[in-house]
Amino acid sequence: MSGPKTDFLSKLGSRLVIGLPMFWLLLFFLVPFLVVLQVSLADLRLAQPPFTPIFEWLDGIPSYVGDLENYEFLFSDDLYIRSYLNSVKIAFISSLACLIVGYPIAYVIARADDALRNTLLLLVILPFWTSSLLRIYALIGMYSPTGFINSWLISFGLISEPIQLMQTDFAVYSGIVITYLPLMVLPLYAALQKLDEDLLEASADLGAGPLKTFWQVTLPLSLPGILAGCLLVFIPAVGEYIIPALLGGSGQLMIGKTLWTEFFNNRDWPLASAVAMVMLAVLVIPMMLLRNAQSQEGRS
Amino acid sequence: MGKRHPLILLTAAFGYAILYVPIFIMMIYSFNASRLVTVWGGWSTRWYGELFQNGQIGDAAWVSLVVAFGAAVVGTVFGTLIGYALARIGRFRGRLLLSGMATAPIVMPEVVTGLSLLLLFISMENLIGWPAGRGLTTVIIAHGTFCMAYVAVIIQGRLSDFDTSIEEAAMDLGARQPWIFFQVTLPVIMPAIIAGWLLSFTLSFDDLVIASFVNGPGSSTLPMVIFSKVRLGLTPEINALATIMVAVVAVGVIGANLLARRQVKTQKRLQKS
Numbered sequence: 001m002s003g004p005k006t007d008f009l010s011k012l013g014s015r016l017v018i019g020l021p022m023f024w025l026l027l028f029f030l031v032p033f034l035v036v037l038q039v040s041l042a043d044l045r046l047a048q049p050p051f052t053p054i055f056e057w058l059d060g061i062p063s064y065v066g067d068l069e070n071y072e073f074l075f076s077d078d079l080y081i082r083s084y085l086n087s088v089k090i091a092f093i094s095s096l097a098c099l100i101v102g103y104p105i106a107y108v109i110a111r112a113d114d115a116l117r118n119t120l121l122l123l124v125i126l127p128f129w130t131s132s133l134l135r136i137y138a139l140i141g142m143y144s145p146t147g148f149i150n151s152w153l154i155s156f157g158l159i160s161e162p163i164q165l166m167q168t169d170f171a172v173y174s175g176i177v178i179t180y181l182p183l184m185v186l187p188l189y190a191a192l193q194k195l196d197e198d199l200l201e202a203s204a205d206l207g208a209g210p211l212k213t214f215w216q217v218t219l220p221l222s223l224p225g226i227l228a229g230c231l232l233v234f235i236p237a238v239g240e241y242i243i244p245a246l247l248g249g250s251g252q253l254m255i256g257k258t259l260w261t262e263f264f265n266n267r268d269w270p271l272a273s274a275v276a277m278v279m280l281a282v283l284v285i286p287m288m289l290l291r292n293a294q295s296q297e298g299r300s
Numbered sequence: 301m302g303k304r305h306p307l308i309l310l311t312a313a314f315g316y317a318i319l320y321v322p323i324f325i326m327m328i329y330s331f332n333a334s335r336l337v338t339v340w341g342g343w344s345t346r347w348y349g350e351l352f353q354n355g356q357i358g359d360a361a362w363v364s365l366v367v368a369f370g371a372a373v374v375g376t377v378f379g380t381l382i383g384y385a386l387a388r389i390g391r392f393r394g395r396l397l398l399s400g401m402a403t404a405p406i407v408m409p410e411v412v413t414g415l416s417l418l419l420l421f422i423s424m425e426n427l428i429g430w431p432a433g434r435g436l437t438t439v440i441i442a443h444g445t446f447c448m449a450y451v452a453v454i455i456q457g458r459l460s461d462f463d464t465s466i467e468e469a470a471m472d473l474g475a476r477q478p479w480i481f482f483q484v485t486l487p488v489i490m491p492a493i494i495a496g497w498l499l500s501f502t503l504s505f506d507d508l509v510i511a512s513f514v515n516g517p518g519s520s521t522l523p524m525v526i527f528s529k530v531r532l533g534l535t536p537e538i539n540a541l542a543t544i545m546v547a548v549v550a551v552g553v554i555g556a557n558l559l560a561r562r563q564v565k566t567q568k569r570l571q572k573s
Contacts, residue, residue: 239409
């Protein structure tokens with residue numbers, strides 16, 4: 001039945017199925033990083049485009065004239081080093097906060113009966129479909145000096161002056177938590193759902209109290225979900241721009257905000273590119289850990 | 301801790317509360333008559349009226365709809381191809397590269413994606429003259445690229461859920477590719493494709509950071525306009541706009557969920573009889 005003609009068709013088909021998206025992703029995902037690398041090695045100039053070429057014709061041969069000046073500058077000015085360190089710190093604390101808020105939610109969903117489980121899960125996924133910008137906007141309505149929290153506290157007589165909630169680290173942490181909570185709950189739920197209830201009963205039969213069962217059975221078995229959830233929050237939080245720009249103070253350094261300022265305000269494209277390359281270097285290990293965690297989950 | 305320890309239920313309820321309380325308060329205050337966003341001045345739909353007369357917001361909403369539609373089509377077509385290739389065409393050269401490139405955009409920081417694509421577009425324009433300037437096309441390309449990553453994950457998941465026996469049966473009956481794909485595989489994964497298209501549409505419609513990098517002058521998207529307004533403070537029109545956007549998404553997601561649940565129930569009933 002399979003004549004040479006249909007074989008040719010099906011071979012051509014799979015070539016196209018693989019080739020078309022491969023071409024697109026090479027062009028619009030991989031090549032752009034090479035361009036960023038190239039620009040990060042160039043120098044700033046007042047022209048269009050605002051950076052020098054890194055290859056020039058010298059005596060008829062193309063020669064490399066790029067340099068590491070932008071990187072040297074990044075590591076000599078402590079503004080950038082503090083931005084990186086502060087971003088990692090904020091992302092780490094936010095991931096922990098997300099875990100503390102998300103774990104009970106995932107636990108309740110995993111142990112709920114079928115009808116309720118579906119609804120509870122839907123309520124976690126729903127915010128993921130709504131604009132994160134608008135959710136941050138709603139949070140500003142809660143936190144601003146004339147916002148709802150302050151006006152309620154004042155009307156109940158608990159405080160007389162508004163307390164500073166906006167432009168604090170706390171505002172940024174809570175912004176990251178409400179934005180990325182769904183990404184934490186879903187892998188936790190997946191891990192907890194797989195947990196065999198017989199194990200919990202066995203642990204109880206052997207005399208372990210509920211707290212001990214949690215520490216020695218439930219928690220260790222949900223570790224893959226914890227790792228995946230924390231990384232899914234940590235990685236985007238490091239480079240986050242909108243949340244620190246709207247909720248954080250002007251003195252609060254985060255690397256996404258620094259990159260944005262270098263690019264849009266200072267128009268220093270080569271330096272912004274160097275900031276991006278170093279950010280990727282910082283994130284390579286968490287990204288590889290995440291890939292590892294996800295492929296392990298896929299196998300089991 | 302027991303199955304339904306009150307402490308666990310309480311903390312879970314707290315988690316849901318921080319997701320929903322700010323949005324509910326914002327929605328209620330969108331019907332506030334007072335210009336002061338946080339002072340209640342009675343019920344009114346005044347801000348909805350002013351919102352619909354705001355030309356800047358209307359134009360930006362149209363731009364965002366066009367971009368989201370285009371990005372969702374690009375993302376769904378290519379994402380489906382990637383998901384199919386990874387789930388059905390076993391070993392092939394470049395498989396690792398394709399699967400890596402297909403999932404990386406999901407975790408890539410948006411500022412890096414935006415910057416790298418803008419620099420690419422500028423380099424391409426200098427080299428080959430395309431794309432001439434930046435605007436709708438460049439935003440659609442940029443959004444389509446990260447959307448296809450999400451679609452690929454959804455399609456690959458759906459395809460690995462159902463085994464190849466139906467496709468093999470079609471082959472035994474003499475069918476060949478690409479007819480097997482169009483007549484057997486495609487109908488089975490259609491719900492996943494629709495879900496992928498809708499997710500792509502929403503992701504593109506909501507994106508601010510990438511669009512800010514790759515957009516040109518004169519075609520601001522809705523999030524860009526909202527962001528510039530929010531930086532200046534709270535405005536009642538944005539409350540009204542946000543309420544409409546959240547309501548549309550909520551109705552869509554809940555509706556789709558109810559539909560899917562009814563389908564599952566009918567399937568179960570059919571299997572029993």
